[in-house]
Amino acid sequence: MSSEMWDFDIFGDLYFEKAVNGFLTDLFTNWKDKSCCHEATVVLFSRTYYDAKNKNAFPEDHRDHIQQDYKGRFYEDFYNVVVQNERREDWMSLLVTIKTIFIQYPKLVRLLESDGFPRACNSTAAQGNYLESINLSFNVFDKHYINRNFERTGQMTVVITPGVGVFEVDRQLMTLTKQRMIDNGKWFNQGNICSRCAFPQVLDQNYF
Numbered sequence: 001m002s003s004e005m006w007d008f009d010i011f012g013d014l015y016f017e018k019a020v021n022g023f024l025t026d027l028f029t030n031w032k033d034k035s036c037c038h039e040a041t042v043v044l045f046s047r048t049y050y051d052a053k054n055k056n057a058f059p060e061d062h063r064d065h066i067q068q069d070y071k072g073r074f075y076e077d078f079y080n081v082v083v084q085n086e087r088r089e090d091w092m093s094l095l096v097t098i099k100t101i102f103i104q105y106p107k108l109v110r111l112l113e114s115d116g117f118p119r120a121c122n123s124t125a126a127q128g129n130y131l132e133s134i135n136l137s138f139n140v141f142d143k144h145y146i147n148r149n150f151e152r153t154g155q156m157t158v159v160i161t162p163g164v165g166v167f168e169v170d171r172q173l174m175t176l177t178k179q180r181m182i183d184n185g186k187w188f189n190q191g192n193i194c195s196r197c198a199f200p201q202v203l204d205q206n207y208f
Helices: 015-033 060-065 093-108 130-141 171-184
Strands: 039-050 074-087 120-122 157-161 166-169 188-192 203-206
Touching: 015 093, 015 157, 039 093, 039 130, 074 093, 074 130, 130 157, 130 166, 130 171, 166 171
Parallel strands: 157 188, 166 203
Antiparallel strands: 039 074, 039 120
16 A cells, blocks of 8 residues: 555556456456355555654654664554455455545554654555565464365465565565575465566565
């Protein structure tokens, strides 16, 4: 849910509309046509940057949640769980829920004025919590063998982004993510809803 989600493409559509009315609608229709019985968890994630010089600008009981990047900017990561471990015959009703959250999202991540908090802005896709969200799904997959449901097999993470596939990431976190993928045999797919990239793979820019 980076700032590009509120931008328009060359055809006049919001990137959020392309994600919901395009990608997710086609995906859920395909699931229904093929009688798939997937168990899915949907999480909306983003990073909020604050215009602050130090942590004293934040409420005292909230300072532990604030982090600082390599440029010295203060930020906070948000993860909004829409559904968790759900199975449905028809997933189209979920689109209404996602659209409702989209309207409320600026308030949920403190992009609007919030008591005691500095002025905030949404990050771009390149500067967001991309690897953090992937590792969040890996945390769930690490325990896949506990109380395993044999009605379903296989696990996959799908990341939908309005970015072009270039991300500014922490070097140590990138190394950790790669190692977790190798050790546990996990992988993820990425869906770019922006214009077609000139390169086929995800590019990471390391700053630490």
